[in-house]
Amino acid sequence: MKTKDVLVGAVAGAVAGLVTGILVAPDSGKNTRKKIANKVDEAKETLSEIKDQVVKKGHDVAEEIKQRVDEAHAA
Template sequence: MDTGKVVLGALAGLATGAILGILFAPDKGTNTRKKIADKGRDASDSLVDKYNEVINSLSSKLEKAKNEGLNYFEDGEELVKNAKSNISNHLK
């Protein structure tokens, strides 16, 4: 299962549980609405943080893969250059 979907599902479950807990707790309507809004903001902030973590992780992995690819390319160029040089020297 995709990690992003698991995180999103967990956050949605937490938010739903928190909202239901607030709705069924005896309190004034204005306090309940404020608590729901606060929990919604907290869940939204948490989701944004998780999103940014995933994006940063993917960016880091992409940069690493790019650097490894460039290293392989440079190694390949060096091998071809050496092979050409060896062939030229061998033919002389």
């Protein structure tokens, strides 16, 4: 299983749990919708941060591979 899939699944599970908790908690409809919207925004931000980290790691790995290939050709 890919790390990206695990991270996305973990975040999706956390969001689902938070939304379920909000929906079950007694509160007015307006406040519940506001809480859900806030949690969705937080999840989007978290996913964006994770995506940025994964992309950076991918670039780092690609650069490392390129360097090793160049060293192998030079040897």
